[in-house]
Amino acid sequence: MSFIVIIPARFESTRLSGKPLKMIEGKPMIEWTWRQAQKAGAKSVIIATESTQVQQACEAFGAEVCLTALHHQSGTERIAEVVERLGLQDDEIIVNVQGDEPMLPPELIQQVAEGLEQHPQVNMATLCEPIEDVETVFDPHAVKVIRNHENHALNFTRAPMPWSRDTFTSTSKTLPENWHYKRHIGLYAYRAGFVKRYVAWPECELEQVERLEQLRVLWHGEAILVLDAVMDAGIGVDTAEDLEKVRRVFAQKIANSEGKAW
Numbered sequence: 001m002s003f004i005v006i007i008p009a010r011f012e013s014t015r016l017s018g019k020p021l022k023m024i025e026g027k028p029m030i031e032w033t034w035r036q037a038q039k040a041g042a043k044s045v046i047i048a049t050e051s052t053q054v055q056q057a058c059e060a061f062g063a064e065v066c067l068t069a070l071h072h073q074s075g076t077e078r079i080a081e082v083v084e085r086l087g088l089q090d091d092e093i094i095v096n097v098q099g100d101e102p103m104l105p106p107e108l109i110q111q112v113a114e115g116l117e118q119h120p121q122v123n124m125a126t127l128c129e130p131i132e133d134v135e136t137v138f139d140p141h142a143v144k145v146i147r148n149h150e151n152h153a154l155n156f157t158r159a160p161m162p163w164s165r166d167t168f169t170s171t172s173k174t175l176p177e178n179w180h181y182k183r184h185i186g187l188y189a190y191r192a193g194f195v196k197r198y199v200a201w202p203e204c205e206l207e208q209v210e211r212l213e214q215l216r217v218l219w220h221g222e223a224i225l226v227l228d229a230v231m232d233a234g235i236g237v238d239t240a241e242d243l244e245k246v247r248r249v250f251a252q253k254i255a256n257s258e259g260k261a262w
Contacts, residue, residue: 003117004093005042008049010050011053016238024247028057036097046065047064048078050069080196084196092192103234108230126189137181145183153223
């Protein structure tokens with residue numbers, strides 16, 4: 001199977017400025033993300049950034065970097081610029097690995113690429129994992145996904161959806177026994193031709209309200225395949241608190257491996 005990994009790495013993150021270059025055990029976060037992606041078997045791994053500072057840091061550890069425009073509003077738009085500049089064929093499979101996923105297992109990158117390859121009727125695939133506690137269901141930072149019988153997405157939302165009429169109305173909310181909530185993992189695979197079409201569509205109202213770019217795909221009637229992740233995705237870094245959690249995990253892993261690189 002052939003695929004390309006593109007890692008969008010925006011320096012000016014809203015909640016954590018300079019996020020790609022935040023240090024974890026002596027290396028910038030983007031380097032850890034790139035190292036994990038390098039293990040996935042892609043024919044190339046490219047970091048796409050608007051920042052010359054990020055570009056220089058990434059080239060220093062040996063990454064291929066594409067310096068992109070400043071105006072992009074999403075990682076997918078940044079990827080579309082790379083697709084155009086490299087002249088990629090429409091059927092090329094692109095995996096979007098977000099730059100703030102330093103713990104992302106390479107097996108999940110392989111899984112989402114293979115999932116798209118095995119389902120030629122869809123142009124986009126992603127992953128999800130079980131939610132085990134009611135607090136996560138109500139956490140707006142945890143995006144919930146609902147699928148149909150073909151594992152195609154029906155909706156993505158920050159809200160506690162579906163609303164459990166019988167267990168959410170009480171003062172002590174609990175998970176219903178007859179439904180298994182799923183958290184969306186922000187890892188995508190698409191065909192290059194689809195990325196070009198996606199960025200030509202205007203933002204839809206639902207996307208603007210939820211601030212979830214994948215809703216634009218559903219709004220325009222395209223299917224998104226959502227597979228159950230074969231393993232835990234690890235901790236993504238959205239906030240300073242997330243960063244500290246990841247630093248603790250890395251420190252423990254490196255201590256357990258007697259100083260060897262993770």
